[in-house]
Amino acid sequence: MIPVVPAPSHPFRAAYDVERAVLSALRIVHVGQSSALLEAHRGPAAGPRAGVLVPVTWSDRGLAPGGFALTPHDGLRVRRLLLATDPGSALLDLSRWLDASGATPVDLRMAPLRIDPAATGRLALLLAGGEEPTGTDPALDARVQRALAPALADAVVQDQEARVHRLAQRLIGAGPGATPAGDDVLLGTLAALHAADRAGTATDRAHRGRAALVTVVTDGLARTTAASRHDLAAALGGSFAERAHRMTAAITDVHAVGPAYDDALGWGATSGVDFLHGLASTAQALLGHWQNRLPATA
Amino acid sequence: MSSADALSVRVFPRLYRDSVTLMALAASAQKADGVVRVGAVMATPANLAILAEAGMLPEGLAASPDDLIISVRATDETAADAALDVAEAGLSAQDAGTGERVEVLPQTLAEGLAVDATCTVAAVSTPGTYAPVVVEQALRRGLHVFCFSDNVSVADEVRLKRMAAERNLLLMGPDCGTAILDGTPLGFANAVRPGPIAMIAASGTGAQEVSCLLDAAGAGVSQIIGVGGRDLSEDVGGLTTNVALDLVLADPGTEVVVLVSKPASPAVADALLARLGSVGRPVVACLLGLEDSDGAVTVRGTLEGGAAAAASAVGLELATTSGTPEPPPATLSARGVVGLYTGGTLASEAKVILGRADVAAEILDLGDDKYTAGRPHPMIDPSARAEHVEAAGSRADVGLLLVDLVIGHGAAADPATPLADAVRAARAAAERDGRTLVVVGSVCGTAADPQGIDGQRAILREAGVLLFASNAAAVRYAVACASQPPGSQADRQEELS
Numbered sequence: 001m002i003p004v005v006p007a008p009s010h011p012f013r014a015a016y017d018v019e020r021a022v023l024s025a026l027r028i029v030h031v032g033q034s035s036a037l038l039e040a041h042r043g044p045a046a047g048p049r050a051g052v053l054v055p056v057t058w059s060d061r062g063l064a065p066g067g068f069a070l071t072p073h074d075g076l077r078v079r080r081l082l083l084a085t086d087p088g089s090a091l092l093d094l095s096r097w098l099d100a101s102g103a104t105p106v107d108l109r110m111a112p113l114r115i116d117p118a119a120t121g122r123l124a125l126l127l128a129g130g131e132e133p134t135g136t137d138p139a140l141d142a143r144v145q146r147a148l149a150p151a152l153a154d155a156v157v158q159d160q161e162a163r164v165h166r167l168a169q170r171l172i173g174a175g176p177g178a179t180p181a182g183d184d185v186l187l188g189t190l191a192a193l194h195a196a197d198r199a200g201t202a203t204d205r206a207h208r209g210r211a212a213l214v215t216v217v218t219d220g221l222a223r224t225t226a227a228s229r230h231d232l233a234a235a236l237g238g239s240f241a242e243r244a245h246r247m248t249a250a251i252t253d254v255h256a257v258g259p260a261y262d263d264a265l266g267w268g269a270t271s272g273v274d275f276l277h278g279l280a281s282t283a284q285a286l287l288g289h290w291q292n293r294l295p296a297t298a
Numbered sequence: 299m300s301s302a303d304a305l306s307v308r309v310f311p312r313l314y315r316d317s318v319t320l321m322a323l324a325a326s327a328q329k330a331d332g333v334v335r336v337g338a339v340m341a342t343p344a345n346l347a348i349l350a351e352a353g354m355l356p357e358g359l360a361a362s363p364d365d366l367i368i369s370v371r372a373t374d375e376t377a378a379d380a381a382l383d384v385a386e387a388g389l390s391a392q393d394a395g396t397g398e399r400v401e402v403l404p405q406t407l408a409e410g411l412a413v414d415a416t417c418t419v420a421a422v423s424t425p426g427t428y429a430p431v432v433v434e435q436a437l438r439r440g441l442h443v444f445c446f447s448d449n450v451s452v453a454d455e456v457r458l459k460r461m462a463a464e465r466n467l468l469l470m471g472p473d474c475g476t477a478i479l480d481g482t483p484l485g486f487a488n489a490v491r492p493g494p495i496a497m498i499a500a501s502g503t504g505a506q507e508v509s510c511l512l513d514a515a516g517a518g519v520s521q522i523i524g525v526g527g528r529d530l531s532e533d534v535g536g537l538t539t540n541v542a543l544d545l546v547l548a549d550p551g552t553e554v555v556v557l558v559s560k561p562a563s564p565a566v567a568d569a570l571l572a573r574l575g576s577v578g579r580p581v582v583a584c585l586l587g588l589e590d591s592d593g594a595v596t597v598r599g600t601l602e603g604g605a606a607a608a609a610s611a612v613g614l615e616l617a618t619t620s621g622t623p624e625p626p627p628a629t630l631s632a633r634g635v636v637g638l639y640t641g642g643t644l645a646s647e648a649k650v651i652l653g654r655a656d657v658a659a660e661i662l663d664l665g666d667d668k669y670t671a672g673r674p675h676p677m678i679d680p681s682a683r684a685e686h687v688e689a690a691g692s693r694a695d696v697g698l699l700l701v702d703l704v705i706g707h708g709a710a711a712d713p714a715t716p717l718a719d720a721v722r723a724a725r726a727a728a729e730r731d732g733r734t735l736v737v738v739g740s741v742c743g744t745a746a747d748p749q750g751i752d753g754q755r756a757i758l759r760e761a762g763v764l765l766f767a768s769n770a771a772a773v774r775y776a777v778a779c780a781s782q783p784p785g786s787q788a789d790r791q792e793e794l795s
Contacts, residue, residue, distance in 0.1 A: 037314060140324055140337065143347075173363060174341030177317030182340060225340045225363050227314065262438040269317040270603040 014103035015069045022049050022066075023095040028087035029226075034059045036082050037227065041091055053230040060266075062242030065108050065234030068097060069242070108239040110191060110248065112199035119254040120283040126261050127273070127280055142181035142270040144190070145174055146277040148187050153278075153285035156193065156209035164209060164251070168216040173224035181274045183228040186217060190235040191248050196286050198228025198238075206286060243267060247276060251283040306378035307356055308386065309341065310366040315389065316347055318431075325427070327370060327385040332377025337369040338385065408434055421484055422447055422471075429472060431453040431461070437462050437469065443453050444484045445471030445526070448667070452533050457525070459537035466624060469538055474524040475502025478509075485524070486677060487707035489746035493518020494553035495608050496546035497540055500529045501586075503641030503704055504558040504601050506742050508584060511605035511768055513744045514617040520551040526640075530562035536570050554580045554611045560646050561587045580611040586643070587650050601647050602770035611665070617767050624771070625764055627778040629734040630697030635780050637661035637700035637773075640676040640688045640713075641742065644702045644769045651770060656775040661700070662686070677704050680713045684720035691724025691735055698736045698776050699724070704767055705743035705754055714741075714754040718761035724764055736779060737763045740772045 025041035040052040055067035058075020070078055085092070097103065146165055155163035168186065175181030193210045196202040201211070214236050221229045234240065240248070243263060249258035264272025315323075324338040325478060337354045339345040340360035349355040352477030354369040361367055372378035413415060420436035422718045426449030436443045437458065450472035453668055462469035469482075470477055476499060477484040481492060489511040497519055505522050512519065523546070525538040534719050539557070545551045546579055555577065557570070562585060574581045575594030582596045584604025591597045596611075598604040606616045635652070639645035645663040662669075664676045664683050676683040683701075690696050701715055701721075721737050728735035739758065743751040755765055766772040 030316070032316050140321065140339065172342070172344060173340070174344035174348065176316060176339055177320065178340060179317065180340060180345065182344065223343050225314075225362065226340065265438060267434055269321040271317060 001267065013146060014071055014074065015063045015106045016103045017063055017106055018054055018066050018068055018109050019049075020095050020098055022052055022054060023068075023097065024078055024093050026054060026094060027090070028082055028090045028092070029053070030234075031082045031087075033078060034061045035064075036079065037184060038094075039226075046229060047229070051226075053226060055227075057231070060245070063106055063108065064154075064231075064241040065239045066230065068094070068103070075167060087093075095157070102185060106242075108195040108234070108242070108245070110198065110240055110245070113195035113248065113252045114199055114201065115192070115196060115283045116253060116288060117252050117287050119257055120251045120280060120287060122257045123250045123256055123261070123276065123280045124284060126257060127276055138178040142175050142177070142274055144183050145171055145180075145182040149189065149277045149281035150285070152185075152189060152213075153192075153281040156185060156189070156213050156282070157203070157206045157285040157288075159205040159209040159212070161209075161212045165211045165216045168213055169220060172217065172220040173228070175270075175274075177269055177271060178225060179228040179271055180224060180266070181270055183224055183232055184268075184271045184274035185237050186276040186279040187240070187244065187248075189213070189282045190217075190232075190278075191240055191244055191275070192251060192279050192282035192286065194235075194238050194240075194253075195248060196283075202286065243272075244275060247272065250276065301663040304373065304378045305354065305356060305371050306367065306375065307354075307359060307367060307369045308382050309359070309361045310364075310368075310389065312364045313389070314364070314368040315366065319388075320775075322428070323368070323385045323388045326388055327368070327381040328385055330372075330377065330381035332373040333370060333381045334373065335369075335371045336381065336385075337367070339367060341365040341367040360380070363691060366564070382637045390648045394729055407432075407439060407441075411439065418442055419444060419479060419484075419510040426450045426472070430458060433458050433472075434461065435467065437465060437467055438459070440465065440467070442468040442479075443470065444477055445469065445474055447471070449472040449710070452528065452531075455528060456534055456537070459529075459534060460545055463537050463541050466541060466544070468523060468541055469526075470524045473525040473528075476505045476522060477524045478519060478522040480521070480527075483707045486704070486706060486708040487522065488513070488742070488744050489748075490744055491516075491518035491746075492520070492551075494520055494551065494612060495556055496520045496549060496552040496554070497522045497544065497556045497558060498525060498542045499523065500525050500527055500539070500559035500562070501643035501646075502527075503702075503742065504560070504584070504586070504643030504647075506704060506706065507601045507644060507647075507769060508556060508558055508605045508608070510742050510744055511602065511616055512609055515605070515609040516612045517609050517612050517614050520549060521546055521639045527560065530559050530570070531564045532563040532566060535563075536566050538765070539570060540573070543573070543577070547579075552579075554582070554608055554610045556582045558584045558601070558604060558643075559586065561585070562641055571597070582607045582611065586646050599650060600770050601643065602768045604750075605768075609769065618771075624766065624775065627775070627782055628734075628764075629737045629782065630736060630779050632695050633696035633780065634693070634695040635659035635692075635698045635700065635776055636690050636696050638683055638690065639663050639700075639702050640665050640680070640683055641702050641704050641733065641769075642666065644704075644742065647769055648700060648773045651773040652777060655781065657777050657780045659700075659776075659780075677709045677713070680710050684716045687720035688727070692731075693725035694731065694733065696735065697733070698738060698779055700772060700776055701737065701739035701763065703739060703741045703743075703754060703758065705749040705751065706747045709749070712749060712754075712757075714749075714757035718757045718763070721761040721763055737761075737774055738779075739763050740766045740769045742769070 026038040035057045038054040040049045042050045048248040055064040058070040063069035152167040171182030247260045249256035324336045327336045342363040370378045370381045420441040421444045423446040429447035475485045490509045523542040588599045596607045642663040725735045
């Protein structure tokens with residue numbers, strides 16, 4: 001039985017969302033302070049999983065789709081191991097982690113969630129108050145991508161296919177960061193749409209609009225970075241990182257808004273806040289659509 | 299293209315760096331001379347279009363989404379290339395760690411809290427550029443912050459202190475040198491005895507001097523909360539001082555409150571004194587340079603005065619000697635008085651006392667940023683001050699040299715020896731010129747400090763330093779020497795013989 005991600009989940013335990021076969025031949029892409037990015041071997045004998053990314057995380061990062069989350073202690077140990085390994089030539093077989101670590105498999109699919117107007121309103125206010133420049137140059141300013149989030153959400157909820165295509169294409173791969181800000185906005189948008197869709201609260205229009213968004217993002221995956229492509233591909237399938245789950249709670253519970261915003265500030269340079277903009281805009285659009293619909297259905 | 303007419307671009311194929319690193323790289327490159335704009339983004343088609351639209355992309359440049367592209371527009375090609383070198387060096391520094399770094403300590407706040415979730419204070423000692431980010435993260439996690447980092451902007455300080463105050467958290471600093479929280483020393487601090495006196499200090503060595511004088515008198519401290527040297531400025535408005543006051547007033551172990559600061563903004567000082575006057579327990583405001591006064595708040599203009607008032611509030615008196623009888627005023631072979639200090643507040647106190655006596659003097663705070671650029675604080679590395687001391691010996695206009703020696707946690711293991719060596723060299727240089735250099739000072743510390751005050755004093759005495767129980771006493775002695783009519787003591791000696 002694979003447990004569905006609790007929200008909020010306990011961040012400090014070993015967990016995984018990866019197939020054993022992927023772990024058998026990995027090369028190091030990057031080793032950071034609280035995560036490492038590994039990639040399935042691309043060599044001549046590589047199988048169909050060649051190039052698949054495996055995010056290994058520890059501390060409060062939580063599990064990422066297709067990844068492995070370690071306890072803080074193991075994380076530091078593994079980090080040292082990775083730093084001492086030649087990233088250019090070494091291939092790592094980490095498949096035994098699944099047996100030795102006591103890790104549990106986790107289903108990272110977004111759960112059905114009921115969007116709360118008060119929580120969504122407070123989140124939107126919080127985001128509006130924190131809009132300061134994110135970079136020293138306009139090219140590095142994530143506000144450009146965040147500003148597109150309400151229009152995209154509106155277009156999706158109203159099933160304006162051409163507008164969805166145009167806006168999503170402006171977001172894919174756009175903006176600062178290793179996962180460009182526009183992609184993080186899209187992740188937040190998809191998270192809200194999945195939550196509403198699974199809860200059965202999305203309208204038929206919104207359902208069709210989401211399908212249009214899925215199509216354009218799927219077609220545009222090659223236009224962004226590998227790390228972002230990995231996250232977006234998982235999101236298209238309905239799976240999100242644990243911290244995305246924690247942040248999505250901000251549109252369902254007014255008490256979760258503050259912690260989610262604090263959590264977002266610690267996610268990359270701008271990624272967490274970018275995600276929240278997509279999430280909040282879409283939640284507002286969905287709520288607005290329901291409210292507009294009420295007189296007609298009463 | 300106006301004055302900015304050089305565009306340089308470097309592409310780093312399949313290079314992954316997290317977004318915080320990319321932002322930091324761009325920010326560091328942006329600060330280079332002559333730089334107008336910097337773009338550091340992943341080379342996705344959308345980002346290439348953004349760069350092209352901004353005139354930051356040369357025509358025909360090929361790159362793929364997993365490549366990192368750094369583009370610099372600058373006033374000339376040299377400036378653009380230099381900025382790119384800075385950015386590339388930042389990327390290389392990231393790589394330099396691979397293969398050799400062995401780190402066993404937690405690397406992030408989250409990891410630290412995972413090791414011990416009961417932690418309540420984060421000590422931040424990163425370069426100033428990064429400190430605001432780390433401080434904000436710590437505050438958002440509900441931690442008090444001791445920020446040793448300097449070079450943090452006033453705007454960031456105000457923003458973060460407001461955030462801290464809203465959460466009833468202390469942001470000690472930036473540029474905070476001293477704290478003792480529930481007996482745990484942070485930064486530069488002395489091994490002082492526990493007791494009922496809480497100190498809130500906008501000056502690090504000021505707090506050390508007062509706490510050490512109290513310790514020598516038999517009085518102890520409950521808390522020492524550093525607030526950063528700018529906290530009582532008009533811009534910051536005493537944000538942390540007020541939070542600290544709330545906390546010490548709620549501390550059952552605190553009976554007396556002492557505020558220590560270099561000259562504060564008059565408006566902020568007035569507001570603070572008004573609040574201090576109504577806290578319902580003895581309060582001493584040791585505000586350097588103010589006139590002494592007694593009222594609801596006991597105001598003292600020197601550190602020694604503040605320590606004496608605080609000791610009195612708990613029924614004790616300050617020690618008056620440093621272990622040997624004080625000498626009579628010496629005859630100075632030159633009128634010049636020079637102070638070479640490692641403690642900034644001790645230097646300020648010297649200026650106050652000398653100023654009140656109308657004695658002209660050259661007092662240097664060698665811990666000031668302008669003397670420490672690129673090297674450690676002289677309390678950590680005494681060699682910088684030693685050079686100044688030696689040089690003073692060759693100055694014909696200098697008859698008396700004032701020095702301090704600050705020991706305790708965080709200070710050099712044996713700061714007395716390099717100072718003593720420098721004093722010997724200076725006095726020898728003066729003697730070769732037929733002059734006598736009088737060297738006067740005090741040691742800020744306690745017997746329980748790692749260096750031990752008695753041993754440090756002995757080393758200085760052996761080198762001929764006249765030592766006093768406090769910095770103020772040493773300065774008063776300097777005043778007495780400088781105020782003597784030239785040759786008067788020699789005349790008296792001749793009369794006696």
